[in-house]
Amino acid sequence: MKLFTKGLLLIALPSAIELALLGVVFDMQAQTTRAVERSSDSKQVLYQATALENPVLRQVARVRTGIVAGDASFMDRHAAWVDIGDRLARLETAVADTPEQAARVQRMREEVDSYRQQALSVAQSLRTGATMKPFVTLEGGELPAQVMRFRAQLKEFIDEASRLEVERNATLAKTRQRQQWTLAGAVIASMLLWAGTAFGFARSIGRRLDVLAENAQRLASGKPLPTPLSGNDEIAALDSALNRTSALLREADEKQAALKTSLQMRAEELAGVNETLRQETQDNEMFIYSVSHDLRSPLVNMQGFSKELQVSCDELRATIDDAHLPDVEHRRLAHVLDGDVQESLRYVRSSVTRAAAIIEALLRISRVGRLEYQWQRVSVGRAVARAVDALQKRIDERKVVVVVRDLPSAWGDPSAIEQVFSQLLSNAINFLDPSRPGRIEVGALDGLQPDTTQASAPRTRTYFVRDNGLGIPAAYMSKVFRAFQRLHGDVAQGDGIGLALVRRTVERHGGRVWVESAEGAGSTFFVTLPDQPMRY
Template sequence: MKLFTKGLLLIALPSLVELALLGVVFDTQEQTAQAVQSAADSKQILYQAAALGDPLLRQAARVRTGLIVGDAAFIDRHAAWVDLSDRLMHLDQLVADTPQQAARVRTMRDAIDRYHAQALDAAQALREGRSVKTYVSLEANAMPAQIEIVRHELDAFIEEATRLDAQRSASVMQTRARQQYALIFAVVGSMLVWAVTALVFARNIARRLEVLTDNAERLGNGQPLSAPLAGNDEIAALDAALHQTSARLRIAEQEQVTLQKRLQARAAELAGVNEALRQETQDNEMFIYSVSHDLRSPLVNLQGFSKELQVSCEDVRATIDAAGLPEAEERRLTRVLDGDMRESLQFLRSSVTRSAAIIDALLRISRAGRLEYQWQRVSVGRVVARAVDALQTQIRERLAIVTVRDLPSAWGDPAAIEQVFSNLISNALNFLDPSRPGRIEVGALAAEPEDDAQAPTQPQAPTTRTFYVRDNGLGIPAAYMPKMFRAFQRLHGDVSKGDGIGLALVRRTVERHGGRVWVESAEGAGSTFFVVLPDQPVRST
């Protein structure tokens, strides 16, 4: 049985008993309310009955006075008769459930109605001037017969109402006592039922939880678990999960040992690969450096010999002019010297110049990986200012506006960081759109603390700074974006000349500083190059 079902039973059984007890309490409460209402009605009946005699006697006195003085005004008091009628009607409603009292009320009403009719006849006779001796004779006794009837019935009514009031008051006390006993019994019975059911439930659950706790401790200590609990409730399911976890942990421990051995082997293998890669990188740099130096000598020779050939061609041309050769022969020799030979020498000099530029680029790339940086706190604002001053000629030629925002400091080599921003600003100048005024902005993004395990009340200071160089130039096509930081990759070659290693040097330098560089661009709208540099000391690479 599930714990939810057991809990429902724990609630349902005492609740059913409580409902039965509450039924008894509500029944006694209803009886008490009825008894209290009956007692209140009895008090109201007595009050109304007691208040009926005086108005009736006053009205009888007015009738007698009117007959004696012969003034019908004393008799015609309609409001008094209406008040008596209302009181009787109210009293009749109050005793509607008591036939004997209701009969007395009707008798009193009939007597008062007859007396009222007699008084109206006497008043009419007085107004008409007729004799009222008959009416006076009716009032000769101490009290008219109808009034005597009312008084007799009223006395009997009050006596019976008093008896009923005492009886109902006693009933109220009895029902209230029963109500108190029923309430005490309901409270005590409910507490006993809850206590018994909770005790039974708790003992069963406590025993199973004890076994579950013991198995959890055994699992935490790596000890074998006791036998699984029987049943299909949540505790049994948890115990089964503990047993499954224990089995999986044993399997995981075995797999961990195997995995650790594999990781150690892979770590050793990776260390060897890293060492081989480092050695290969060093060898490649040395190779590039050596090849670049070795290629310089042949290029110098080629350049020297091309100049010698140019001088020799000029000597041959002077000799031809002085030799006085036939016109056809002179024309043919001149065409060879001024055409083919000059074009060949020009192509040779261009190729030598291009090769020299490539060798210089290779040497710069090689040196960028071997330079020893002078690590220090660098004022990036001053570095960028020097780079902008050095590029003033190019800026004026391009009619560009360069804006430098407030730039925070960074950690690195001043010369290397200056070269980074110089290359980026020069690159932006080279690829401005000639059809609109060029604008270049150098700034920094707001510093954001790195996410770590520190408490929110102690934020970690930012360890990097992100700078940007933004322009409104030609932009970069999406297909060309992955090639931007490769060496000898040139875009818009018809707009700007260059050897295509500026951005490669920027990437190499920034990565040696422990940062990164990337670009965001839209073709025709401009480009933004982002550079992340460290804000604290880093180990030189």
């Protein structure tokens, strides 16, 4: 028999309020479910976006490797282009409800399609033996123009996706908090309302009310509920509603746990991608070493042939002098031998010397990545002192004042760290302003800095080398650490790989290097090195 029949007047008002409370609870549950779905979608979109850049960069590497090697087979990876297209399609579907993000995906697709056509043109030209000069120009920068625009759009997309994720996570947190308060309020209100009517129903429904109160408490504390009460009265309906609410909450918790597991899997996948990139970097270094080593022999031959040509020209000149030719013929032949031929020979020897220097620089770059470091606690102060001693002759010649502050120790390879500071000091000496006394200062920033780029990375110390030299123009700042980039070539000689070697060495130590400079005022190079062994 319905409780409404037994006590219509006693429970009419409490029942109406109870139904209203249940409606609020179900509404809050629906809002929570929608918030969870939107948060999950945001995380998935962000993951897909962050995983999109590496395949494109790998295609760029294949195209450039194909151009360098003259082999179109490096670019016969149609499946990679299809995979990139599928990723973009999935990403576009995922953000279909966000027109601005969908437009960014469309622009990224256009840039990828444009670069794919360029890659196809490169492959076709390689197969037909056409000249590569136009494509070398297009591929000569840090990245092709289409890829740079693609990365810019991808960065904007990721920034917006991150903002949406933060916003939706905040909404989810607030929704859950409101749900908890609403649920707790519903339970408390339910207990109070039914306590007011308990006196009239004590004999007939006391036990059921106790069970209901206990179930409400278990729900509020997150514990599982027992089997729903039997019967068809309002108390049984309420208990069934509590069970449904409990089931929905458990389902939400399970989804959250599944999402956490998925994120952990994605993190492991990213770690695998990073390992793949590391292996590809090692392969590239071995390729550079092999190619550079193989190019030495032709250069040696060219140098030897040029010397033979010089000897032949000298013998030919002596023969002409002994032949007693007419003055007109003698002057014409002498002009050819002493002018055009000699100039051509000097150009050949100069080109061979320059090519040999470039090859040696490439070998030095490749060796940096293949050296086995002897990891230990390093006295940076002693390493800098050795570097200063080695450069003392140049320091005295330039009348430079070198100030070395207290330098805390770091973790790394002693020889490598000494080479880093030796290169930075040499670079500072080379580009001092001759119009004023030179001053170079070596020091360290106070305290340890946590590395925010990796959760498991050790804390680092930051060192600096500051000079009052010529400085670096703002337009050149992005090229400072690239190989074969030289500034103020009329001031100092060099092959343009010193700072590139510094960056490679510091990165292998798990640190980073950057520069702050003002043209005409000087430059400050900063280097971070680990203070404790790195964890792999």
